[in-house]
Amino acid sequence: MxxxxxxxxxxxxxxxxxxxxxxxxxxxxxxxxxxxxxxxxxxxxFVSREEFEAVKEMAATARGEIEDLKARIAKLEGKSGE
Structure with a gap:
């Protein structure tokens, strides 16, 4: 024991x-x-991933719109080659 x-x-x-x-x-x-x-x-x-992606999408949309506007201005000014 x-x-x-x-x-x-x-x-x-x-x-x-x-x-x-x-x-x-x-x-x-x-x-x-x-x-x-x-x-x-x-x-x-810092920004969140969602905020970054939203701003990135807005920037891509704005770039597309700018390119469209440039083409329209060039056409109106007769610089498009037509």
Whole structure:
């Protein structure tokens, strides 16, 4: 029959508690770092992918319209070669 030493049992409980505490501190530090990084990125002037794609589409449409208008102006001015 083996008896449990109360000192060892208390020491093991204390180490388990310390390990849990350290894990909690690690999670809290990670979460704080993430939040700081998000704040840092939020202060910068980034646009979302959706906004970028919308502006890109608007620019392509505007370029097409400009080319059409150039052709119409050239035709009206008689520079189209006709």
């Amino acid at each position: 083996q008896s449990e030493n109360p000192f060892v049992a208390d020491f093991v409980k204390m180490m388990n508690g310390a390990a849990g505490t350290l894990a909690g501190v690690g999670r809290e530090a990670r979460d704080n770092a993430r939040e700081r990084f998000r704040e840092f990125l939020g202060d910068m002037d």
